[in-house]
Amino acid sequence: MTTNPTRTINPTRRAFVTGSAAAAAGLVLGFTVPLGRGGGAALAGAGHTDEITAWVVVRPDETVIIRIARSEMGQGTLTGLAQLVAEELACDWSKVATEYVPPSRNLTRGGAWKSFQTTGSRGIRGSHDYVREGGAAAREMLIAAAARAWGVPAGECRADKGVITHGPSGKTTTFGKVCAAAAGLPVPDKVALKNPKDWTIAGKPLKRLDTADKLTGKQVYGIDVRLPGMLNAAIRQYPLFGARLRSFDAAKALAMPGVRKVVKVGDDAVAVVADTWWQAKTALEAVDVVWDEGPHGRIDGADIAAMVDEGLDAKDAFVGNKAGDAAGAIAASVKQVQATYSYPFQHHATMEPMNATALWTPERCEVWCPTQSAEDALAAAAFAAGLTPDRCEIHRMHLGGGFGRRGAGPIHDYVHQAVRIAREMPGTPVKLLWTREEDMTHGAYHPVTQCRLTAGIDDQGGITGLRVRISGQSILAGIMPGRLAGGMDPVVFQCLAPKGDHAIAYSFPNLLVDHAMRNPHLRPGFWRGVNANQNAIYLECFMDELAHAAGQDPLAFRLKYMKDHPKSRAVLQAVADKAGWGRPAAKGVHRGLAQCKAFASYVAACAEVSVSDGGVVKIHRIVAATDSGHAVNPQQIEAQVEGSFVYGLSAMLMGECTVKDGRVEQRNFDTYEVMRIKDMPRVETMVMPSGGFWGGVGEPTIAVAAPAVLNAIFAATGKRVRDFPLKHSGLRLA
Amino acid sequence: MAKINVNGRTVTVDADGATPLLWVLRENLDLTGTKYGCGIAACGACTVHVNGAAVRSCALPLEAVAETDRIVTIEGLSRDGSHPVQRAWMDLDVPQCGYCQAGMIMAAAALLARTPRPTDADIDAEISNICRCGTYQRVRAGIHRAAGGKA
Incomplete structure (x- = not known):
């Protein structure tokens, strides 16, 4: 039961600790805002x-x-x-x-x-x-x-x-x-x-x-905030990144029921403020807007693909990991293996759409919002308010999903907008809520990349050298360019880095991992699991390809290169043992493995999959293991691992934001599909804290979800899927 | 003005007849436990009961609701969180962010009212609510537990 001390009128300490007073009173937050006395x-x-x-x-x-x-x-x-x-x-x-x-x-x-x-x-x-x-x-x-x-x-x-x-x-x-x-x-x-x-x-x-109130409707999310005298705002933003507002005609909207004001928000959005959000949203549809499309209105997905594809062979690239002479070793090998993978834009699709409630006066600004980064939300509010941060306050609400969309500072656009709208109505609190369509088309998308992997194989089937060329979008370049290191985005190399929280969990004598940065116009963002997601697909599926090229067991083949990675070996061996690797699975069921180190934790998965003649994929069971060093709440780690499979497999199986005329085409859950309960495999989680370090839990497993299943699909079909989502490959879920 | 029956009480609502029930509940009646997720009946976050059946309230206009229709929201499912589904959810710590859970619970309760001992296939067929945190495994276990099974 988390509450915010500035949310309740003259609370007794106990009342705001439990938060039950407001909840019991019919779910209205009957509080006043401590204007003028609630400063820092x-x-x-x-x-x-x-x-x-x-x-x-x-x-x-x-x-x-x-x-x-x-x-x-x-x-x-x-x-x-x-x-x-x-x-x-x-x-x-x-x-x-x-x-x-x-x-x-x-x-x-x-x-x-x-x-x-x-x-x-x-x-x-x-x-x-x-x-x-x-x-x-x-x-x-x-x-x-x-x-x-x-x-x-x-x-x-x-x-x-x-x-x-x-x-x-x-x-x-x-x-x-x-x-x-x-x-x-x-x-x-x-x-x-x-x-x-x-x-x-x-x-x-x-x-x-925090469970009880989530079962009864009492939990107050940002979308549920209600302040005395509050009005509601709906917003229509730029139709594509880079577009600007040219003009709008609000005459019709202003005559509609409940409408109080039509507001220009910066130079790229229009909002209607009304008594209720439904009135605001309805009236907004009657606002005629003329846009300057900007420079990106002719860009289609194929153009972006071509741009990224070009980077696969580009001469210049940022080197993220280098050992020995990969090119020389590969050239001198008796056999070379090469494969190219690609990974599309993804949307976070938090169940709670972006929203924020703002109350502005010339002296002070308060915002109620979901945020993964309260200090960034405060900065966004202060900037939009034209006030110093000490005159602003962020009242945090539990998030209806975050996944990175409500994280980094520059993507607190919803906070910024709410304050801009509230500035037009001094002293009146205004709640801004995006429609799902606005949310889906104004994301901070999982970056688009491709990867070409080339390996040399010796006459014993061993890897002589590995070359990994990533081409594509940089999150830092898109939203936090100040954090680039000499132009390079180090986050690109998650799961492939020489050391640290995202170190590659294999040792190869000759290795080169580099990145040709190609940045399309869609705004990128940190998407739960970030670049570990596709990098683990690239590496773990390719390792599987190499094992098969060498005619070796994928588990034994991996372990040969993991002698210096005992914790990674332990989780991989654990899932293999529990899943029964090396012993026959049920008739028609095939297994696939994956492992990686991400967010300082060691994770592995073994998936059991069957594929019908018609291409219907059934994921029967996944065995997963996590070594996060210490395990502060093992059952919650299990919950995060279970959920990570839903997030990672939703992306791999069906997730994709496509671009036409510069615009994101998917607008709602009818076109941006995600897994539902019928698609959920049984997940068996092993929590294996080995002590001595602290690793993350919410994200690492996403990285192994997709490659474990993809490797099992190969085992079942002999077919490699290298373009995602899977639905493009003639495979589908039941 | 329309009269509707919500959680056992008949209330008068001043809203345009085209307003979806979801927004009537949330904005006119302050029943914010029912959530907006998509507005096109695709995600189930807005699920309520109408005459005992699970209905996606974001796509049900107020004018399509009769005064005799019995609407139940998450706030009216039980007085004190003691519905078997709520208890099972508590026992298994089902919610993560929790945003979809009101709709999920209402969908599960409606399923159990019609099919007291649902099979996994029944659950797959009847529960199509989206949970982006990925609580599905515990949702399934929770439904079986609420049905009196051992999960």
């Missing part, structure tokens, strides 16, 4: 005297409020982070509630909560140390307060489940009884963290903290 400085002080550390608030009634900086979008980070803090705090888990920290408070408190970025599977792996320290420090302070009251050495006291015990005397007290005294003590500089082997809250398959 005020938030940092008033009402927070019960704070023990930045991460922990303890109330006299024993409630423990754990502050959360990262955003919950389904991945379970809220519960996992709370488990880590609660573990060190040694509190009673049943007394734990959570609250989001507003980003403006992070500014006024000198970055006390560090990063809010909820991207790159970083929620836990990027903050586990300091959130645990926040919990441990609070525990030490609570113990110190009790020890001081008793006049005993703190070293003789310990805490467990919110109870502090003085060992020698057996005296006890509770966190709630000493919280006020503890809040006044200095925060210790250094605290020892528990050995994960001794965890009792973290590492356990606890239930999520």
